[in-house]
Amino acid sequence: MNLTSSRSVRLRRRAMGLLSLLFKLAMAVFFLFPFYWMITTAFKTYGESIRFPPTLWPESFTPEAFSDVWQRIDIPRYLKNSLLVSLGVVTLQAVFNVTAAYGFARYEFRGKRWMWALVMLAFMIPTQITFVPVYILFSKAKLLGTLWPQILPFAANAYGIFLIRQSFLQVPDELVEAARMDHAGELKILTHIMLPMCRSSIITAELFSFISTWNSYFWPLVMTNSDKVRPLTLAMQRLQDAHQGLEWPVLMAANSLLVLPVLLLFLLLSRQLLSSFGYRGIK
Amino acid sequence: MRPGRKLPRPSGRKSSGTGLVPYLLVGPAMLLLLIFVFYPLVNLVYLSFFDYNLIREKTFVGLKNYEVLFFVKTDFLDALRNTAVYTLSVLFFSLLLAVLFALWLEPDSRINRFLQKSMFTPYLISMVSCAYIWSWMYDADSGILNAMLALFGLPLSRWLNDSDLALFCVAAVAVWKSLGYYLIIVLASIRSIPAEILEAAALDNTPPVRKFFRITLPMISPQLFFLLITITISSFKVFDVVRVMTDGGPGNATDVLVTYIYRYAFQMNARVGYASAAGTVLLVILMILTYFYFQVLSKRVHYQ
Numbered sequence: 298m299n300l301t302s303s304r305s306v307r308l309r310r311r312a313m314g315l316l317s318l319l320f321k322l323a324m325a326v327f328f329l330f331p332f333y334w335m336i337t338t339a340f341k342t343y344g345e346s347i348r349f350p351p352t353l354w355p356e357s358f359t360p361e362a363f364s365d366v367w368q369r370i371d372i373p374r375y376l377k378n379s380l381l382v383s384l385g386v387v388t389l390q391a392v393f394n395v396t397a398a399y400g401f402a403r404y405e406f407r408g409k410r411w412m413w414a415l416v417m418l419a420f421m422i423p424t425q426i427t428f429v430p431v432y433i434l435f436s437k438a439k440l441l442g443t444l445w446p447q448i449l450p451f452a453a454n455a456y457g458i459f460l461i462r463q464s465f466l467q468v469p470d471e472l473v474e475a476a477r478m479d480h481a482g483e484l485k486i487l488t489h490i491m492l493p494m495c496r497s498s499i500i501t502a503e504l505f506s507f508i509s510t511w512n513s514y515f516w517p518l519v520m521t522n523s524d525k526v527r528p529l530t531l532a533m534q535r536l537q538d539a540h541q542g543l544e545w546p547v548l549m550a551a552n553s554l555l556v557l558p559v560l561l562l563f564l565l566l567s568r569q570l571l572s573s574f575g576y577r578g579i580k
Numbered sequence: 581m582r583p584g585r586k587l588p589r590p591s592g593r594k595s596s597g598t599g600l601v602p603y604l605l606v607g608p609a610m611l612l613l614l615i616f617v618f619y620p621l622v623n624l625v626y627l628s629f630f631d632y633n634l635i636r637e638k639t640f641v642g643l644k645n646y647e648v649l650f651f652v653k654t655d656f657l658d659a660l661r662n663t664a665v666y667t668l669s670v671l672f673f674s675l676l677l678a679v680l681f682a683l684w685l686e687p688d689s690r691i692n693r694f695l696q697k698s699m700f701t702p703y704l705i706s707m708v709s710c711a712y713i714w715s716w717m718y719d720a721d722s723g724i725l726n727a728m729l730a731l732f733g734l735p736l737s738r739w740l741n742d743s744d745l746a747l748f749c750v751a752a753v754a755v756w757k758s759l760g761y762y763l764i765i766v767l768a769s770i771r772s773i774p775a776e777i778l779e780a781a782a783l784d785n786t787p788p789v790r791k792f793f794r795i796t797l798p799m800i801s802p803q804l805f806f807l808l809i810t811i812t813i814s815s816f817k818v819f820d821v822v823r824v825m826t827d828g829g830p831g832n833a834t835d836v837l838v839t840y841i842y843r844y845a846f847q848m849n850a851r852v853g854y855a856s857a858a859g860t861v862l863l864v865i866l867m868i869l870t871y872f873y874f875q876v877l878s879k880r881v882h883y884q
Binding site for chain 1: 601602603604605606608609610612613614615616617618619620621623624627634684685691692694695698699701702704705706707708709710712713714716717719721722724727730731756760813817819820823824838841842845846852855856859862863866870873
């Protein structure tokens with residue numbers, strides 16, 4: 298009696314486990330399917346893409362859409378703009394964020410309190426608030442035809458300063474003291490102790506900046522007035538108005554080009570990214 | 581590991597007499613923030629009292645822009661309402677699903693890690709890309725969602741072209757995109773519940789539902805509140821997904837605050853003063869939310 302009931306419990310538990318496993322796989326599909334759909338659509342012909350019922354795997358499997366994208370818009374130029382802007386932002390942040398964070402973490406000076414308060418305030422003010430006046434600023438400076446409006450406003454960023462300062466604060470005082478005993482200069486302390494100790498959090502901050510700049514849409518939409526300076530995220534709308542009706546394979550091909558770099562980055566670094574996002578959440 | 585609380589101890593830090601060095605370190609970043617964050621902020625509020633179109637001289641009009649926003653035109657109130665509806669739906673589904681998934685994926689196993697990773701992927705992809713993919717899936721003529729409805733013999737939907745449904749379709753994409761990130765936060769906070777408490781509950785044979793409401797939920801409530809504020813703030817400034825998927829349409833069924841500001845500032849004869857007034861309203865809303873955000877942060881410090 299007892300034996301059979303325990304067996305049935307075990308059986309039920311196993312069935313539940315299997316059900317749960319299947320449901321988990323289904324959820325994973327739900328979250329990843331859109332990307333699958335994007336890539337497979339990109340390899341279909343237009344005719345096949347609008348066929349009903351849709352084909353799950355492209356019958357035609359042709360790179361036609363990609364060559365279409367290539368012919369219709371100047372992909373290398375958009376790509377170059379995206380890269381230049383993202384790298385520009387990351388490089389400038391590596392200078393301005395790190396130095397500011399170091400100043401806030403390791404020095405006492407007059408005005409530090411209210412300056413830090415300003416940094417925290419800036420952290421809370423999104424670009425969606427500042428874009429109209431910043432646009433006017435760049436238009437008066439006659440810089441709208443250049444990449445600067447997409448780079449300069451992000452050369453220092455409150456979140457990055459905040460994050461890097463945290464890790465500077467965690468370097469033990471004893472290390473700095475010891476270095477001072479050895480007559481190491483301030484610069485040497487920064488480059489030989491502080492930076493190596495805080496490498497991973499600086500890289501994390503930079504990585505976030507790169508991804509968010511690469512992905513940005515709103516800011517370049519507002520700050521650019523010609524295709525010469527537009528990034529890849531804005532190239533898509535060229536494909537949209539270029540033709541009557543939407544040619545989804547072409548749009549999805551362009552979209553794949555946009556998604557791929559970040560997706561690859563994630564596959565390579567998923568563990569670090571996940572744990573640092575978790576850290577960011579808990580704080 | 582709470583940020584920003586602990587002031588550096590004076591020992592071992594700077595000896596006095598460094599003079600200019602800290603200012604040289606902090607100065608450039610501060611200057612950039614002043615130019616690109618604080619000056620624009622002040623200028624936005626200033627411009628909101630003017631009639632200005634970037635070309636003609638500005639003329640002072642007092643509160644007239646605000647009067648038009650709230651009492652003359654109705655489209656701003658529509659945008660405000662849409663933003664609120666969008667925010668509430670994103671909030672509700674994000675929090676509910678994040679908690680449910682976190683409970684479900686709490687044991688650390690290979691399949692759970694895999695699902696967690698899959699759910700996180702959309703978070704890294706740009707909203708623009710996600711919006712294009714979902715526009716295609718929502719497509720009323722040949723989108724896969726309608727194909728699936730047809731497969732089950734259900735009536736087809738017009739999705740983004742249906743003015744009653746469009747806003748929720750957009751909200752669904754926002755939830756889908758960020759759920760993986762919220763999940764990580766909730767999961768981490770569930771896993772940090774002290775083992776003794778859970779063991780005590782296990783010894784008492786506490787039923788799971790009760791255990792959830794009496795132990796888990798109170799223990800993770802600070803993180804949930806943090807998420808509540810973060811999601812509200814990010815939903816109030818939503819732009820990309822709306823602009824790509826519907827551009828405020830059909831009609832102005834999905835027009836939100838930022839698309840509204842953008843339209844008036846850059847498309848409708850550059851009514852910069854008027855758009856700035858709308859921007860100032862958004863600023864006030866965000867400031868109120870931020871105030872709550874800091875209240876919560878400071879409370880958490882006292883508790884821990």
